[in-house]
Amino acid sequence: MRLYPEQLGKHIKAGLAPCYFVYGDEPLLKQEALDELRRAARAQGFDERHKFDADEGLDWDSIFDASQSLSLFSSRQIIELVLPEKLDRTASDRLRELLQQCHADLLLLISGPRLNQQQQKTAWYKALAEAGPVVPVFTPDARHLARWLELRLRRHQLSAEPDALHWLTLAFEGNLLAAAGEIEKLALLDLPQPLTLAELQQQVQPHYHFNPFQLLDPLLQGKVKRGCRILQQLRQEGIEAGMLCYLLSKELNTLQQLQAAMADGQSFQLAAGKLHVWSSRQPLMQAALNRLRGPKIAALSRMLAAADAAVATFDDDNAWRWLQALCVGFLDDKEPVILP
Known part of the structure; x- marks a missing residue:
């Protein structure tokens, strides 16, 4: 079962599940979700708590020892496990084994980073989803x-x-x-x-923050003012122009390949599937192709090449000027962008 942080309060009133998996890239919401579960557990007599990090040096036997032993002072306990970015085969197997240890006096609180679609198809993720609610926590857009x-x-x-x-x-x-x-x-x-x-x-003092991936969607949607604002903030936050060139290159290359495949008679869905475009991003890509014709995408690629060349020669100011021009180039117009 999938729950969102705002649904936890109502869910907890009906009773705690034996296991929860809280994952995502928003630290505040993740911490608050875990705190809410801890408070509910303490109110129900889970007074003993053990915490482990599932890195390469983890002694999994120590988790199993904790899950099977009760202290003199507590009849119920919480075991918290923090997962890394990737789980190796051993960790995956031991995690699934741990999930089999759940009982009425043991609560497993497992947390982890944001997961991509491939990770959500793994055996360990499916085992977690079967053992109890999964709680994704993402920064609201x-x-x-x-x-x-x-x-x-x-x-x-x-x-x-x-x-x-x-x-x-x-x-x-x-x-x-x-x-x-x-x-x-x-x-x-x-x-x-x-x-x-x-x-x-x-x-109030403003404290906005963006990551490089947040630049892509507004540009594909033609929201150029927002894209330019994000670009300016990324520069102020110290993001390297070369990183943005890399991300934009992948996006433009995908658009060009989709455009070429459709020109050859393939459907968008078939072409997107062959290029492994995530289903959640396909509507964005399709909308961008409806707005941006071949000459426009080619012009954007030339702008990006100019920015990349400036990065290669350590001309940072010029690289950012080209990136700014590229963002503006995503405007929805009928004429191709003319390079200076």
Whole structure:
């Protein structure tokens, strides 16, 4: 069963499952989900807790010893296991063996990083999904961040006017930890409600954060202003221009291969399947191909080549100028981009 962090409270009221797997790339939501499960477990008599990291040096026998022994002071215990980026064959086998040890007085809290589609098809992931709820925790995207902030404000008996809430989404996109901290500080100030834009701009320091992968989707969607904003922030955060060239090269190359396959009479779905384009990204790719014709994609590729050449000669400023021009080049227009 798949649960999302906001569903945990209702789920816990019906009773704890023997095992939970909390995974994802959002540290605040992951920590809060685990804390909520720990509190519920303590309330039900799980007073003893053991924590292990499933790295290469883990002594798995020590986990099994802990799972099968009870102390004099506690009849119920929690075993927490933190999974690494990848599990080798031994770890996968031992993890599945551990899941067979579940009983009424043992709660397994397993956490891990964000998983791709291939990892979610592995035997160990399927075993975890069968043993108990899986709880994915991801950073809300721009569409859902406003709702998350509104609920967070409400938790602290705060509210914000629409334009103030919109400003908050821009100020803290990709950084929920900072947003939570600022909201807690606002709750201590006893400000008039609802909070206004002017009040927030006076009291709150923006702390937005992006990762390089977040640049791709807005560009494919033709949201150039957003793409340029993310690009500027990535540069300020110290992301290397060469990394962005690599990611954009893969994206443009995929678009070109899809375009060529469709020109040969293949359906988009067949071509995307052969190129191993994730199903979640196929609508983005298809929409981009509907907007961007062959000359436009070729022009974008030439811009990227110029940026890559600047990286190779350590001309960082020129590389970023070409990347900026490339982002603008994703504008939805009928004319091909003319290179200077």
